[in-house]
Amino acid sequence: MSAKTTAKHINIRLKIWRQESPKVQGNFEEFSLDQVLTSMSFLEMLDVLNEKILKSGKRPIEFESDCREGICGTCSLVVSGQAHGPVKGATTCQLYMRSFQNNELITIEPWRADAFPVVRDLVTDRRALDRIMMAGGYTGAKTGPHADANAILIPKDLAERAMDAAACIGCGACVAACPNASASLFTSAKIAQLTLLPQGHPQRKERALKMVGQMDKEGFGSCSNLQECEAACPKKISIQNIAIMKREYFKAAIAADYREGKSEGDGA
Amino acid sequence: MSIDLKSGAPDGPLKDKWDSYKANMKLVNPANKRKYNVIVVGTGLAGASAAASLAELGYNVKSFCTHDSARRAHSIAAQGGINSAKSYQNDGDSVWRLFYDTIKGGDYRSREANVYRLAQNSLGIIDQCVAQGVPFAREYSGELANRSFGGAQVSRTFYARGQTGQQLLLGAYSALMKEVEKGKVTLFPFREMLDVVMVDGKARGIITRHLHTGEIERHAADLVILCTGGYSRVYYLSTSAMNSNVTATWRAHKKGALFGNPCYVQIHPTCIPVSGSHQAKLTLMSESLRNDGRVWVPKKKENCKKDPSTIAEEDRDYFLERKYPSFGNLVPRDVASRNAKEVCDEGRGVGDSGLSVYLDFASAIKRDGESVVREKYGNLFDMYHEITNENPYKNPMRIYPAVHYTMGGLWVDYNLMTNLPGLFCAGEANFSDHGANRLGASALMQGLSDGYFVLPYTVTNYLGTHSQELLKKVETTHPEFDKAEGEVRAEINRMITVGKGGKRTPSEIHRDLGNVMWEYVGMARSEKGLKIAIQKIEELQKDFDQNMMLNDDQNLNSNLETAGRLADFLGLGALMARDALQRAESCGGHFRIESQDNGEAKRDDENYAHTSAWEYKGKSAEPVMHKEKLIFENVHPSVRSYK
Numbered sequence: 046m047s048a049k050t051t052a053k054h055i056n057i058r059l060k061i062w063r064q065e066s067p068k069v070q071g072n073f074e075e076f077s078l079d080q081v082l083t084s085m086s087f088l089e090m091l092d093v094l095n096e097k098i099l100k101s102g103k104r105p106i107e108f109e110s111d112c113r114e115g116i117c118g119t120c121s122l123v124v125s126g127q128a129h130g131p132v133k134g135a136t137t138c139q140l141y142m143r144s145f146q147n148n149e150l151i152t153i154e155p156w157r158a159d160a161f162p163v164v165r166d167l168v169t170d171r172r173a174l175d176r177i178m179m180a181g182g183y184t185g186a187k188t189g190p191h192a193d194a195n196a197i198l199i200p201k202d203l204a205e206r207a208m209d210a211a212a213c214i215g216c217g218a219c220v221a222a223c224p225n226a227s228a229s230l231f232t233s234a235k236i237a238q239l240t241l242l243p244q245g246h247p248q249r250k251e252r253a254l255k256m257v258g259q260m261d262k263e264g265f266g267s268c269s270n271l272q273e274c275e276a277a278c279p280k281k282i283s284i285q286n287i288a289i290m291k292r293e294y295f296k297a298a299i300a301a302d303y304r305e306g307k308s309e310g311d312g313a
Numbered sequence: 314m315s316i317d318l319k320s321g322a323p324d325g326p327l328k329d330k331w332d333s334y335k336a337n338m339k340l341v342n343p344a345n346k347r348k349y350n351v352i353v354v355g356t357g358l359a360g361a362s363a364a365a366s367l368a369e370l371g372y373n374v375k376s377f378c379t380h381d382s383a384r385r386a387h388s389i390a391a392q393g394g395i396n397s398a399k400s401y402q403n404d405g406d407s408v409w410r411l412f413y414d415t416i417k418g419g420d421y422r423s424r425e426a427n428v429y430r431l432a433q434n435s436l437g438i439i440d441q442c443v444a445q446g447v448p449f450a451r452e453y454s455g456e457l458a459n460r461s462f463g464g465a466q467v468s469r470t471f472y473a474r475g476q477t478g479q480q481l482l483l484g485a486y487s488a489l490m491k492e493v494e495k496g497k498v499t500l501f502p503f504r505e506m507l508d509v510v511m512v513d514g515k516a517r518g519i520i521t522r523h524l525h526t527g528e529i530e531r532h533a534a535d536l537v538i539l540c541t542g543g544y545s546r547v548y549y550l551s552t553s554a555m556n557s558n559v560t561a562t563w564r565a566h567k568k569g570a571l572f573g574n575p576c577y578v579q580i581h582p583t584c585i586p587v588s589g590s591h592q593a594k595l596t597l598m599s600e601s602l603r604n605d606g607r608v609w610v611p612k613k614k615e616n617c618k619k620d621p622s623t624i625a626e627e628d629r630d631y632f633l634e635r636k637y638p639s640f641g642n643l644v645p646r647d648v649a650s651r652n653a654k655e656v657c658d659e660g661r662g663v664g665d666s667g668l669s670v671y672l673d674f675a676s677a678i679k680r681d682g683e684s685v686v687r688e689k690y691g692n693l694f695d696m697y698h699e700i701t702n703e704n705p706y707k708n709p710m711r712i713y714p715a716v717h718y719t720m721g722g723l724w725v726d727y728n729l730m731t732n733l734p735g736l737f738c739a740g741e742a743n744f745s746d747h748g749a750n751r752l753g754a755s756a757l758m759q760g761l762s763d764g765y766f767v768l769p770y771t772v773t774n775y776l777g778t779h780s781q782e783l784l785k786k787v788e789t790t791h792p793e794f795d796k797a798e799g800e801v802r803a804e805i806n807r808m809i810t811v812g813k814g815g816k817r818t819p820s821e822i823h824r825d826l827g828n829v830m831w832e833y834v835g836m837a838r839s840e841k842g843l844k845i846a847i848q849k850i851e852e853l854q855k856d857f858d859q860n861m862m863l864n865d866d867q868n869l870n871s872n873l874e875t876a877g878r879l880a881d882f883l884g885l886g887a888l889m890a891r892d893a894l895q896r897a898e899s900c901g902g903h904f905r906i907e908s909q910d911n912g913e914a915k916r917d918d919e920n921y922a923h924t925s926a927w928e929y930k931g932k933s934a935e936p937v938m939h940k941e942k943l944i945f946e947n948v949h950p951s952v953r954s955y956k
Contacts, residue, residue: 048702066868082589084702089591092820099818099872104864107871111554113594114696116479117385132699139699164525165869172502175382179494183487186444188366188765194443195401198455208448208473211480215384244446 048143055147087140108167113138118214123154128218128277136279158226160264173263180259181252182235210237212280219274225266230274233290250297318941322426322727339777346371352534356383359740360540362764365488368497377501384486387554391478392599394470395757397435406467419748420901421950434762445484462753470754506561508797516736517787527867531789536735543719543741549827551716552597563881570731571926573724573744576893581717582649586669595715605677610661640955650714673709720747724926728771739763749901812863819876846890
């Protein structure tokens, strides 16, 4: 496990990004908190700090969180330089104060990427991810009667691999961790899920072209091949998905070229 | 004035009601469908599936959520699974049995016709989700896997590891995004609904606040659907998300929508125990864990602080297996929760606080091997380990009950429409289907049944029935919009004005409210306690009105959001206590200590076989209760015994 201390309480110093609104310059503000329970979660520590700030008549720090159990993908803090902080395979809300040392200086920043403008303090606008999904992150099945769920058998290992990819919570840590601010891991997770499952096959070419295209349009960079995304991903989504995405994209692009008379062979 | 509470379910045999409804409903022709505008508030399972399905039919849908993305709604956190009467396991399941189990599990406090329809719709949901690419768990044969889940003697639960809610929501979300791309759904993220606008007796729009800019906005439509989830956060500590709230349904209630069975709350037995006063929310461990985990406490108080591995088998009390030999650890949630509280109240609880019981996997690991246990529950074990710093493969887990789901909600008829014409309510936000207690893996089923397979029909029927009136569009310049917006602004300004001189933060008042609710309107309720609760909530209301501290920023301001939601939780909390007080019986999740038989809940069908539906009469006036009598034509209410 990730405990760095066995003490019940620690004192900490915090350097937190404050930014009034999207267009103004932000800066770091320093705080200190004493006697922080190490069994407390990182966000509960921020709750405690915010109550203190409110009582001192100042404006509390805005940050996002919701489920606080690592599944909704809302919380999004860069903690001491790492997206979601020092614990592997965990979101910020799953981080506990026992992962820090007494008197440690902890910096807290928002996700940094052109495609995620800062709204206020630690809150960014991540709707670009939604627009990538909108471009093709679905099978196209409409509501209504469908073939019986067992009509198409899916090998267990395939279903498991699809589930591995589908576990993405859309938090954007992959973007925050990537030096190019690429959304490749996010985009590829959906493409891979729907490539592995037969239900996704009818639109797989169109999907790959449109989702990758949208990712570029939003201002996310290209895959840097540095694997920082996989390291930061709270759901440990594998970069193998990016390989699947690239293969799908090339196959689709070649097929599209063929249809438009630009190349020979169908490539698919 | 008495309100006539008619379910509106068609006559005829139970099995034929929904078919009969569909055969006789009013339709809207495709060319007219595009003339109608529908507002859907909330994007959880019910909201996302309803918005996507209605858009597919051709209606123009406006979809509202408080997050940046529809995918973050709290349905995402449901772990265990979704029930369906597919009967793939050949183990005796059927639509009838799922219906019967749900009615019985709800302790005979739900409407037969709605529950039967739910069981019927359960079949199509699984097909629908598979078609969307939901990666359900599968067997080596490639067929779908099932498990038995809290209280069921058949294996009818479909699952995707411990992330079933996530995968189902992502399926509904993907369908929604498909319709956004087509231009049939317009998304309104970062919006909180603060009022319903009624024009000429029909719901024709909403007032929202943009959470980032603070802008108060008006949205008009031809009907409004609320899919805004449950109200567990009235207890402050619950398994609901931090931003889950009752505001949308409570504001609708204040506009005249009746609130059904507010006292029915589900307390989930398998949560991670509270660790300290700073805690902001509780974490649920899926109750699928009870399939293989055995619940116990030491027989003797003096053993409670000992290392559990040193306590001999004969010194352990597997109290659920002892008291309920046929269901054992799989008794329904309310029974499991109450028994856990009982043994802790006896002083036999474990852990530092004494407020937890063991959930032990040693037998399962010995029987099936650690790898099998890891495959089934790996992510849950990891989560537990991460939160508590204890390894559940080596030591038994510690669990304690926490508020998890609210069966009550806005009263709706068979159409899922409230008593306010044109205001529909679906998913956890309505009171329908689960009676006084919800069975495991049934919330996801209900949310998707409502959204995919009920609302598309009943909304169409409503539009078809009132087409003449609804084709005349209401503009947001209508005086009713002025009035509603004015009220919303006035309340925000009032809070900010008070907030300048106040001494207590919204979270502090909310935490106090939570303590009152847990203590007096929690797992065991008494006349005396409920009266104390009402009085204490009145005091907290005064604190809120006169002594709350706020920063006056009108842009993104989480404290202002918390304060607005707290206002509604205070009103709701008092109503829950009143509802619990009038219901002097024990049923499902509602346990009145005055009404028991040898420690078991005692239901009173003679006096309480009804839904209580409360009418708002103003902030300082007593609410008025109306009753919908529950008629059982197909099942005979029996004593709910799991012995």
